[in-house]
Amino acid sequence: MEPKQYTPPLGHAALTPLYDVAIRYLTREKTWRSALAKQIDLNAGDRLLDVGCGTGSLLIDLAKSCPDTELIGIDPDEQALAAARAKAREAGASVQFIPGFLENAKLPAGWYPNKISSSLMFHQVPYAEKSMIVDQMRGLLAQDGEIHVADYALQKTRMMRSAFRITVQSLDGVEDTQHNADGILERILVSEGFITDKTMSFSSLTGSISLFKAVKIA
Ligand SMILES: C[S@@+](CC[C@H](N)C(=O)[O-])C[C@H]1O[C@@H](n2cnc3c(N)ncnc32)[C@H](O)[C@@H]1O
DSSP states (O other): OOOOOOOOOTTSSGGGHHHHHHHHHTTHHHHHHHHHHHHHHHTTTTEEEEETTTTTTHHHHHHOOOOEEEEEEEEEEEHHHHHHHHOOOTTTOOOOEEOTTTTOOOOOOOOOSSSEEEEGGGGGGHHHHHHHHHHHHHHHOTTTTTEEEEEEOOOOSSHHHHHHHTTTHHHHOOOOTHHHHHTTHHHTTOOOEEEEEEEEOOOOOOOOOEEEEEEEEE
């Protein structure tokens, strides 16, 4: 069977070594990533799963801010995971990186996260899979658990739509990304049994990046 396809971090495998620099300078990374970390509010004892962790930047920041936690990142891209492992080693950050998609990643037996995060992953995922991944996240989450997402969601203004088109869509293609620009995340993150908020949006040279928080309620 053909291995399942996915879009690599910058749209093309050859560009992966440039990923961290591109994100740092083109997306106002410090601003949105620190807002995401603050929103996640990692506490001692938390178990956090980052889906589509790429080169591991979020998890490494989180591990440094609160070491007494269990942090796992999954991603189908081995090249990105190799970079993530090297960065974590260098930073002395305790993070486990596991290859695969959410439906087949080999998480430790009986390990259920109380927090699930995902940054800049959903816009790369095919239409039908986006809600499948959200459902899988909800299924895995412990009671009172939280989902935290940062991604290109609805691009409200003409300027943000153009920025998104000439940067992200030129690398990742239009087919999977357009649904995000049209507001699919605003719809699929909402579900019965969850209180979901779009908490913040940040304009950038690559389009608007929005943060979402979904809390599982009893
Ligand atoms: C733009 S990168 C974001 C990486 C990282 N989360 C960050 O914030 O820098 C998107 C990542 O999602 C991964 N990805 C793409 N499709 C995926 C899927 N269906 N399931 C999980 N990860 C996926 C890619 O391999 C890539 O590493």
